[in-house]
Amino acid sequence: MKRIGRGIGLSFYGTGYGNGFPDVSRAKVRLLKDGNVGIYVGGTEVGQGARTIFYQIGSETLKLSSDNISFITEDTSLMPDSGTAAASRQTYNTGNAIKIACENFMDRLREVAKRELKLNSTQGLKVNNGKIYLEFFPRKVISFKELAQKQKGNVIEAEGEFVAQTVEMDSETGQGAPYWPYTFNACGVELEVDVLTGKVEILKTRFAQDVGRAINPHLIEGQMDGGFAMALGYVLFEDLNINEGRIKNQKFSKYLIPTAMDMIDLENVIVEDPESTAPFGAKGVGEPVMIPIAPAILNAIYDAVGVRITELPATPEKLIEAIEDSKEGRVVKHG
Amino acid sequence: MIEIQLTVNGKDYTVNIEEDKRLLDVLREDLGFTGVKEGCSEGECGACTVIMDGKTVNSCMVMGFQANGSNIVTIEGLEKDGQLHPIQQAFIDIGAVQCGYCTPGMILSAKALLDKNPNPTKEEIREGISGNLCRCTGYSKIVKAVEKARGYEDES
Ligand code: FES
Ligand code: FES
Numbered sequence: 445m446k447r448i449g450r451g452i453g454l455s456f457y458g459t460g461y462g463n464g465f466p467d468v469s470r471a472k473v474r475l476l477k478d479g480n481v482g483i484y485v486g487g488t489e490v491g492q493g494a495r496t497i498f499y500q501i502g503s504e505t506l507k508l509s510s511d512n513i514s515f516i517t518e519d520t521s522l523m524p525d526s527g528t529a530a531a532s533r534q535t536y537n538t539g540n541a542i543k544i545a546c547e548n549f550m551d552r553l554r555e556v557a558k559r560e561l562k563l564n565s566t567q568g569l570k571v572n573n574g575k576i577y578l579e580f581f582p583r584k585v586i587s588f589k590e591l592a593q594k595q596k597g598n599v600i601e602a603e604g605e606f607v608a609q610t611v612e613m614d615s616e617t618g619q620g621a622p623y624w625p626y627t628f629n630a631c632g633v634e635l636e637v638d639v640l641t642g643k644v645e646i647l648k649t650r651f652a653q654d655v656g657r658a659i660n661p662h663l664i665e666g667q668m669d670g671g672f673a674m675a676l677g678y679v680l681f682e683d684l685n686i687n688e689g690r691i692k693n694q695k696f697s698k699y700l701i702p703t704a705m706d707m708i709d710l711e712n713v714i715v716e717d718p719e720s721t722a723p724f725g726a727k728g729v730g731e732p733v734m735i736p737i738a739p740a741i742l743n744a745i746y747d748a749v750g751v752r753i754t755e756l757p758a759t760p761e762k763l764i765e766a767i768e769d770s771k772e773g774r775v776v777k778h779g
Numbered sequence: 780m781i782e783i784q785l786t787v788n789g790k791d792y793t794v795n796i797e798e799d800k801r802l803l804d805v806l807r808e809d810l811g812f813t814g815v816k817e818g819c820s821e822g823e824c825g826a827c828t829v830i831m832d833g834k835t836v837n838s839c840m841v842m843g844f845q846a847n848g849s850n851i852v853t854i855e856g857l858e859k860d861g862q863l864h865p866i867q868q869a870f871i872d873i874g875a876v877q878c879g880y881c882t883p884g885m886i887l888s889a890k891a892l893l894d895k896n897p898n899p900t901k902e903e904i905r906e907g908i909s910g911n912l913c914r915c916t917g918y919s920k921i922v923k924a925v926e927k928a929r930g931y932e933d934e935s
Binding site: 491493662663668671695703705707710 | 819878915919920
């Protein structure tokens with residue numbers, strides 16, 4: 445017999461290192477010999493899309509096509525540190541550092557252009573599309589390429605640093621502002637529990653994630669899909685089975701993770717509410733996308749069969765045992 | 780040592796290998812096809828998938844000598860004259876690649892499926908790639924990419 449249930453889960457999550465811990469990202473921007481712009485940054489791409497986001501933020505700030513930007517990353521001899529690709533912090537923290545570095549770089553360009561164009565001041569100088577020109581007299585113009593050629597050995601570059609603002613919690617009272625910014629999400633799940641086999645099948649989901657501003661909706665969807673799948677495995681199948689310090693399920697034939705057959709089409713909703721301290725309003729979503737899924741699924745199981753599972757994973761065996769116990773009116777903690 | 784002959788991506792090779800060498804290692808170490816990835820080494824993850832005589836196999840589970848006389852396609856063999864294969868292009872267009880470790884195996888499983896069944900349903904696609912594990916994407920965009928590539932004309 446199959447029973448259908450529905451559940452929701454909500455969460456909020458502070459990104460970055462938090463709790464007053466120093467959280468610093470740095471970037472360096474340099475005019476290259478060929479007139480293109482090099483952005484040197486220690487942020488690491490691991491498939492989450494950091495590099496794409498960095499290109500977007502750099503390109504938008506410099507008003508320059510990404511074809512004319514080279515990202516030089518992941519070589520500590522060439523670039524300043526941007527902290528770890530962890531804590532969902534690269535978009536917000538390193539994105540901010542890149543934006544600041546690009547703005548400083550544009551100031552440097554205006555100063556050099558003032559000299560080259562024999563102007564009195566940098567007032568009214570605009571940087572756009574690889575050129576620096578006087579807005580109200582556009583014949584006064586010099587391109588990045590010409591500037592690069594004229595510099596002969598003098599490098600035009602600027603650095604940027606972003607230090608996140610967080611406050612250590614009061615250890616006595618537990619009060620404080622340990623993170624900034626926070627991100628919010630909500631997930632609803634409809635599922636079916638087979639009361640004979642204990643098998644759970646997800647039928648429908650709706651998952652909403654606050655992102656500040658979606659500077660790359662494709663990548664956000666990818667994070668939401670991946671977060672859901674990882675959480676699904678965490679709730680229903682994944683069990684290291686540690687016994688006296690040894691991992692017993694040390695292979696994929698025993699440690700089961702979801703396959704394409706376990707997943708369904710997800711209904712993802714991206715919620716935009718730009719964050720004032722973020723680069724173009726964008727916050728990180730790497731970790732938060734996993735958090736509301738487990739409570740949503742467990743609440744739906746409760747709705748379907750009336751049992752609370754308090755230890756993960758909610759395997760078929762555990763579920764059947766819990767259902768049997770509830771029939772007999774025993775109050776047992778299932779874990 | 781034994782000598783085996785095999786065709787990889789349309790080219791013939793003769794290699795001398797140790798008797799206990801796996802096809803995975805022959806392809807990666809002797810022939811340089813590093814697009815073949817090693818994940819679990821026990822036939823569970825599909826990262827090492829190649830197409831052998833028209834069927835997908837886990838190359839970690841095939842001995843080198845068993846591949847003697849066979850015709851193998853790896854991810855390197857899909858591009859033609861600098862043009863990506865339609866499935867590869869669809870993976871890029873849809874954004875079906877995150878860390879990329881599962882991608883070569885995924886694309887080859889998708890190719891084997893579409894070669895047999897050019898217009899699979901969504902469920903058939905999910906089944907066709909179910910031997911390939913992906914930890915990053917939740918499979919959604921991978922399934923969409925295969926749907927997009929569905930019905931391509933393979934001139935080969
Ligand atoms: S490495 Fe061959 S199946 Fe995992
Ligand atoms: S993209 Fe990372 S495992 Fe599939």
